[in-house]
Amino acid sequence: MDLIDTYLPTYHFSEKHALDVPSTPEHVMAAVLNYRPDNDFLFRNAITLREMPIRLFDRLQGRNFRSRKPFNMENFTLLEQRNNQDIVFGLAGKFWRSDYGQTPLVDAEDFFAFSEPASAKLTLSFSIDRLDNASIRLRTETRVLCLDKDARKKFAPYWYLIRPVSGLIRLRMLTSISQNAQHRAII
DSSP states (O other), X not given: OOTHHHHOSSOSEEEEEEEEESSOHHHHHHHHHHOOGGGSHHHHHHHHHHHHHHHXXXXXXXXXXXGSOOOOGGGSEEEEEETTTEEEEEEEEOTTSTTTTBXXXXXXXXXXXXXXXXXXXXXXXXXXXXXXXXEEEEEEEEEEEESSHHHHHHHHXXXXXHHHHHHHHHHHHHHHHHHHHHHHHHO
């Protein structure tokens, strides 16, 4: 059983990707933990475009829009890591809102307890399967559980709008992690 099943065994939306990596589980997990999507130009540009409305609104309201940090991996809460095999991150809130509507989570207990109406929970997992002594399969999966019909009605259009770009970003993420893991093996 994958660790993600502990956190969102049922869900409404999901996306999966995988890549075979010529490296060890240790190097790949280290690369996962060190991955920063904001180093990817596609991610940065997609987030800039996604955040344009709220930044414009901030500017029109006379607020310092530069003080708002762009969305990145720091927005996620580490829920659990199982050795060099699985790691799961979580988010909770109203992701379709221009400001992401994110509810801060401290830990897995907060994630399990979160039940705000018209909201959603999201998990992002990385799982490592050993193929042989020299390579592994790195899998990533995102799952979203909408906590009620209102949340599902609001989240669905957002999901279908972002999914193509999100999928491309995930593939680039896996490639970057693979390159980083292989570089670690050389050092």
